[in-house]
Amino acid sequence: MNSKVVISGVSLILVVGVAIGVVVVVNKKDSDPQIAAQQKRMKVMCEGTEDPQLCHETLSTVKGNTSDPKVYIAAGVEATMKSVIQALNMSDKLKVEHGDKDPGIKMALDDCKDLIQFALDSIESSVNLVNNQNIQSMYDQSPDFRNWLSAIISYQESCTDGLNNETNGEKEIKEKLNTGSLDEMGKLTGIVLDIVTNLSTVLESFDLKLNLNPSSRRLLQVDSEGLPTWFSGADRKLLAQVQKGAAAAPNAVVAKDGSGKFKSIKEAINAYPANLQGRYVIYVKTGVYDESILIPKKSANILIYGDGPGKTVVTGRKNFVDGVKTMQTATFGMHLSHFISQLFLTTSIPYYNSSSPKQN
Numbered sequence: 152m153n154s155k156v157v158i159s160g161v162s163l164i165l166v167v168g169v170a171i172g173v174v175v176v177v178n179k180k181d182s183d184p185q186i187a188a189q190q191k192r193m194k195v196m197c198e199g200t201e202d203p204q205l206c207h208e209t210l211s212t213v214k215g216n217t218s219d220p221k222v223y224i225a226a227g228v229e230a231t232m233k234s235v236i237q238a239l240n241m242s243d244k245l246k247v248e249h250g251d252k253d254p255g256i257k258m259a260l261d262d263c264k265d266l267i268q269f270a271l272d273s274i275e276s277s278v279n280l281v282n283n284q285n286i287q288s289m290y291d292q293s294p295d296f297r298n299w300l301s302a303i304i305s306y307q308e309s310c311t312d313g314l315n316n317e318t319n320g321e322k323e324i325k326e327k328l329n330t331g332s333l334d335e336m337g338k339l340t341g342i343v344l345d346i347v348t349n350l351s352t353v354l355e356s357f358d359l360k361l362n363l364n365p366s367s368r369r370l371l372q373v374d375s376e377g378l379p380t381w382f383s384g385a386d387r388k389l390l391a392q393v394q395k396g397a398a399a400a401p402n403a404v405v406a407k408d409g410s411g412k413f414k415s416i417k418e419a420i421n422a423y424p425a426n427l428q429g430r431y432v433i434y435v436k437t438g439v440y441d442e443s444i445l446i447p448k449k450s451a452n453i454l455i456y457g458d459g460p461g462k463t464v465v466t467g468r469k470n471f472v473d474g475v476k477t478m479q480t481a482t483f484g485m486h487l488s489h490f491i492s493q494l495f496l497t498t499s500i501p502y503y504n505s506s507s508p509k510q511n
Contacts, residue, residue, distance in 0.1 A: 192223065224347070227346060228274065231277075235270050239271060242267055259313045263313065270306040277299050286354070286359065290351070293347055297348060300340055303336070303337075307340070310333065314328070374387065389432070406436040407436070407438035407440070416465065433456075445484045446490065456492070
């Protein structure tokens with residue numbers, strides 16, 4: 152009996168000893184000034200976000216103690232990048248598994264893949280900004296930063312909006328896509344967007360000597376000829392010539408009557424040369440062109456113009472009622488940046504552009 156009591160006593164001492172050890176470790180962690188400073192920085196960055204807990208978990212991947220806010224923002228952007236890539240892979244997987252079951256499902260998953268690819272372009276622009284600019288320059292370009300992040304959320308929502316048909320199983324596929332990656336992509340993007348939106352407050356807490364005056368993209372500023380100031384000099388000169396009817400010989404001429412090299416705008420776009428330097432100029436002569444145009448990403452730096460409103464007209468008839476997903480009903484759509492157009496479009500959904508408004 153005594154031996155049992157002694158053994159129990161020793162066990163109790165060991166348990167208490169372990170408990171004391173844990174308390175000591177925890178207290179030591181809490182008292183570490185470097186760790187405390189890092190926790191304070193993450194708290195400031197995360198307290199204005201919609202999901203502070205997820206934000207804290209994401210930024211906790213930063214190794215070591217650092218007072219550079221860029222490091223924490225980079226951690227959020229990197230996590231978002233991974234979620235976008237995961238969503239892109241998931242859309243491919245679901246297309247392989249379900250794309251042959253129904254034309255509507257295939258069309259919706261094709262749209263999702265395109266939209267997530269656009270999201271990848273936007274997050275890559277964000278990564279380049281964070282990696283290649285100092286904190287002052289990054290703050291100055293925060294309007295563009297917010298624009299890219301907002302676009303990712305729009306692409307996510309557009310993807311899910313296209314998967315709403317209950318009769319062919321689209322909603323079940325949407326749930327798989329959300330659970331597999333799309334939902335996390337939206338949440339992480341939202342966290343980084345909240346941080347960038349509150350960037351001036353965040354940077355003030357880091358006690359950095361920066362110029363934190365409100366920045367603006369100033370898209371509406373124009374030069375003496377009424378053209379956007381963010382156009383390159385060559386583009387301003389070329390567009391001014393087009394407006395005056397004195398443009399140099401175009402690369403491609405489209406004419407319904409056969410007087411040009413091409414009879415359709417699609418043919419001219421498809422003839423876009425590889426490794427082109429400078430602008431690819433397409434002139435579309437007077438006529439009504441009954442076609443739906445989609446300019447692919449590979450055909451960047453296009454300038455397309457016609458003979459004016461009521462003369463050069465592009466019209467299309469795709470619609471949701473006929474089984475075409477809304478995203479694919481645009482008469483004139485594009486998946487590229489640096490595009491310039493002067494055409495008259497007639498359609499119920501006249502135009503869409505998946506690239507940044509800054510670049511059109």
